Amino acid sequence: MNINSDISRCPLCGGEKAPGKTTLTVELGYGLVVIRDVPAKVCVLCGADWIDDVVAAEVEKIVEESRKKQTQMEVISLKAS
Ligand SMILES: [Zn+2]
Incomplete structure (x- = not known):
């Protein structure tokens, strides 16, 4: 019952959250976008991941682009520019 009491801890297992990278897979219905890095x-401990709002917005932009292109399968690396 300690939800959000300590944001540096994983709410699922209590493990420590460390900065890292994850791969997101977004299903578009007709296709798939994989966003790496x-x-x-x-x-x-459990590998659960959280992304910032800023990063989520960035991802949303990429997904929107792929949607327009009607890509069936795209793998994009999200590198800080
Ligand atoms: Zn965890």
Whole structure:
């Protein structure tokens, strides 16, 4: 019952969250977008990940682009520019 009492801890297992990277897979219905190297906080114990709002917005933009192109399968690396 300690939800959000300590944001540096994983709410699932209580493990420590460490800065890392994750891979997001977004299903578009007709296709798939895989976004690699997404900056995230990753739980060292269970591997659950969290991404910032800023990063989420960035991802949303990429997904929107792929949607327009009607890509069937795209793998994008999200590198900080
Ligand atoms: Zn965890």
